[in-house]
Amino acid sequence: MAEIRNYTLNFGPQHPAAHGVLRLVLEMDGEVIQRADPHVGLLHRGTEKLAEHKPYNHSIPYMDRLDYVSMMCNEHGYVGTIEKLLGVEVPERAQYIRVLFDEITRILNHLMWLGAHALDVGAMTVFLYAFREREDLMDCYEAVSGARLHAAYYRVGGVYRDLPDQMPRYEMSHLGSEKEVKYRNQARQGSLLDFIEDFTQRFPGYIDEYETLLTDNRIWKQRLVGIGVVTPERARQLGFTGPMIRGSGIAWDLRKKQPYAAYDKVDFDIPIGTNGDSYDRYLVRIEEMRQSNHIVKQCVDWLKNNPGPVMVGDYKVAPPPREKMKDDMEALIHHFKLFSEGYSIPESEAYFAVEAPKGEFGCYIIADGANKPYRLKIRAPGFAHMAAMDEMTKGHMLADVVAVIGTMDVVFGEIDR
Amino acid sequence: MSIEDRLDDLEEALEDQLEENYGECKWTRANGELTLVVPREQLLAVMQVLRSYHDLGFEQCIDVCGVDYAAYGHSEWNAEDAPNTGFSRGAEREAVTDFQVESRFAVVYHLLSLSHNVRLRVKTFLDADYPVVDSVTGIWNGANWFEREAFDMFGILFNGHPDLRRILTDYGFIGHPFRKDFPLVGQVEMRYDEDKGRVVYEPVTIEQRTLVPRVVRHDYRYEEGCKPVKEEEQADG
Numbered sequence: 001m002a003e004i005r006n007y008t009l010n011f012g013p014q015h016p017a018a019h020g021v022l023r024l025v026l027e028m029d030g031e032v033i034q035r036a037d038p039h040v041g042l043l044h045r046g047t048e049k050l051a052e053h054k055p056y057n058h059s060i061p062y063m064d065r066l067d068y069v070s071m072m073c074n075e076h077g078y079v080g081t082i083e084k085l086l087g088v089e090v091p092e093r094a095q096y097i098r099v100l101f102d103e104i105t106r107i108l109n110h111l112m113w114l115g116a117h118a119l120d121v122g123a124m125t126v127f128l129y130a131f132r133e134r135e136d137l138m139d140c141y142e143a144v145s146g147a148r149l150h151a152a153y154y155r156v157g158g159v160y161r162d163l164p165d166q167m168p169r170y171e172m173s174h175l176g177s178e179k180e181v182k183y184r185n186q187a188r189q190g191s192l193l194d195f196i197e198d199f200t201q202r203f204p205g206y207i208d209e210y211e212t213l214l215t216d217n218r219i220w221k222q223r224l225v226g227i228g229v230v231t232p233e234r235a236r237q238l239g240f241t242g243p244m245i246r247g248s249g250i251a252w253d254l255r256k257k258q259p260y261a262a263y264d265k266v267d268f269d270i271p272i273g274t275n276g277d278s279y280d281r282y283l284v285r286i287e288e289m290r291q292s293n294h295i296v297k298q299c300v301d302w303l304k305n306n307p308g309p310v311m312v313g314d315y316k317v318a319p320p321p322r323e324k325m326k327d328d329m330e331a332l333i334h335h336f337k338l339f340s341e342g343y344s345i346p347e348s349e350a351y352f353a354v355e356a357p358k359g360e361f362g363c364y365i366i367a368d369g370a371n372k373p374y375r376l377k378i379r380a381p382g383f384a385h386m387a388a389m390d391e392m393t394k395g396h397m398l399a400d401v402v403a404v405i406g407t408m409d410v411v412f413g414e415i416d417r
Numbered sequence: 418m419s420i421e422d423r424l425d426d427l428e429e430a431l432e433d434q435l436e437e438n439y440g441e442c443k444w445t446r447a448n449g450e451l452t453l454v455v456p457r458e459q460l461l462a463v464m465q466v467l468r469s470y471h472d473l474g475f476e477q478c479i480d481v482c483g484v485d486y487a488a489y490g491h492s493e494w495n496a497e498d499a500p501n502t503g504f505s506r507g508a509e510r511e512a513v514t515d516f517q518v519e520s521r522f523a524v525v526y527h528l529l530s531l532s533h534n535v536r537l538r539v540k541t542f543l544d545a546d547y548p549v550v551d552s553v554t555g556i557w558n559g560a561n562w563f564e565r566e567a568f569d570m571f572g573i574l575f576n577g578h579p580d581l582r583r584i585l586t587d588y589g590f591i592g593h594p595f596r597k598d599f600p601l602v603g604q605v606e607m608r609y610d611e612d613k614g615r616v617v618y619e620p621v622t623i624e625q626r627t628l629v630p631r632v633v634r635h636d637y638r639y640e641e642g643c644k645p646v647k648e649e650e651q652a653d654g
Contacts, residue, residue, distance in 0.1 A: 377480065379479060
């Protein structure tokens with residue numbers, strides 16, 4: 001009788017469904033997974049070590065590059081920790097702006113996840129649809145920070161600047177026609193807030209479009225229902241957070257349970273799943289987009305009616321305004337000190353976490369009185385989820401590995417750090 | 418129930434559970450967070466209590482990380498003799514050797530209780546010569562990769578870990594990069610050697626620069642009730 005041996009298969013790191021640079025060593029019995037061993041770290045840049053060699057403020061842009069599809073949420077986690085250490089009170093308007101952009105980021109992230117997940121499973125159209133809406137939201141990023149992805153918009157003490165009064169418009173180029181430019185600029189006649197408000201009115205219709213394509217789609221359900229089931233007990237054990245734990249039926253959301261910024265002042269619901277499979281997590285994330293849209297709407301209303309400062313007035317942590325530096329010696333000194341040496345944080349340590357789109361994103365900073373963090377530990381949600389890869393794929397078929405990677409919503413920028 | 422109330426309850430529960438058998442465990446409260454310091458021999462037993470006792474109920478291990486305290490409080494800024502030598506941006510980078518051997522490393526666990534909605538930080542100190550601690554993967558399965566990371570980055574060994582391999586660094590990497598005596602630029606660089614027809618590793622040729630020196634300022638402006646008392650007032654009193 002022939003000897004039957006398990007087959008070892010290398011998946012990635014150069015595989016379109018590996019979401020970046022995942023290398024999976026799969027031990028297979030025929031087409032059934034016996035053991036999955038993810039090899040991560042191919043994108044390791046040593047962010048934490050780099051941050052230890054830079055003044056606190058210089059590391060904010062690094063945070064964008066961790067989970068590079070939910071940029072501002074990462075910044076929020078980092079600046080939030082420093083604010084906790086310093087005891088800085090962020091102005092209310094800045095808090096609402098942060099909530100606004102956290103939710104825009106959540107929509108951005110979930111759109112990316114939805115498109116990529118559907119593409120992995122075999123649906124092409126959703127990806128193109130999702131990117132259509134991402135374009136609008138990245139324009140909002142650009143309008144406030146000048147960058148479409150790596151914004152560095154949140155600063156210790158508030159946000160970099162107030163929302164612009166005018167939404168940037170498309171200009172005529174030799175490629176487009178005048179009619180087209182006019183059409184694209186339709187929603188951009190007013191301020192940024194007007195543009196976002198217009199988007200929130202359009203967006204629920206777009207979600208309906210995605211749902212038409214997927215929710216009752218037979219192939220989609222065949223690929224997701226009952227795949228990668230995680231019981232609530234296991235979800236707790238494995239350190240799951242975010243949609244991964246909510247998909248298993250545990251109503252845990254830091255925005256509700258441990259509110260930060262202005263989340264205690266806005267109204268929203270936490271969707272949860274019942275079966276803990278990939279399909280439930282899909283439904284949870286779809287509903288989260290609707291809830292985010294609802295929060296964005298409330299923030300827009302509030303921000304339209306409540307002008308005010310967006311940065312704390314303490315010049316030890318926030319730069320003084322330009323005009324003030326022209327005739328105020330103190331302001332000039334503060335500016336110079338802040339941008340050369342930075343501020344020192346007295347000996348202390350703190351952990352602060354935000355509900356990032358993928359789960360709990362937290363920063364743990366140990367300060368020893370210097371102008372640089374002594375130790376920065378970034379708690380990335382994807383790291384814990386990726387660690388459960390073996391358990392979630394065991395006994396499934398090879399094709400389901402792709403569905404499980406998709407449902408975990410992994411991004412290697414944050415896993416490898 | 419506010420966060421402060423929840424922490425009060427937690428402190429009470431800790432007192433009930435730990436006082437009798439684990440008297441050496443000490444906790445402090447700062448910034449609205451509780452930090453519990455546990456001697457490493459008792460870590461596993463204390464963690465078991467924290468996980469299973471109902472009033473504590475830490476169902477989740479959110480994060481495990483290593484810390485190297487070797488250069489703690491060390492300042493690079495050297496402007497003391499600036500008047501004699503002329504101003505120089507002298508950032509002195511010397512190997513730190515005066516660290517405390519018996520508490521060089523620490524492992525920090527961040528626990529979360531979903532039922533009580535409260536967090537706890539558990540810290541255990543390890544010595545430089547024998548940085549070994551019991552693994553908590555048996556209590557929280559999710560700690561597996563976090564402990565592998567701490568091993569990879571700091572060389573901390575976890576006793577009883579099922580699969581203690583490197584995780585983030587390259588295959589065949591030497592050293593533990595997050596230790597304070599490991600240079601930021603690393604020790605080797607790699608390039609493609611055309612003669613040999615493969616990638617070769619060589620000692621680094623670049624030099625580490627310091628753009629902004631590390632400065633320790635005794636700046637207590639931000640601490641509540643910690644404004645330094647003026648010397649004159651002290652003399653009067």
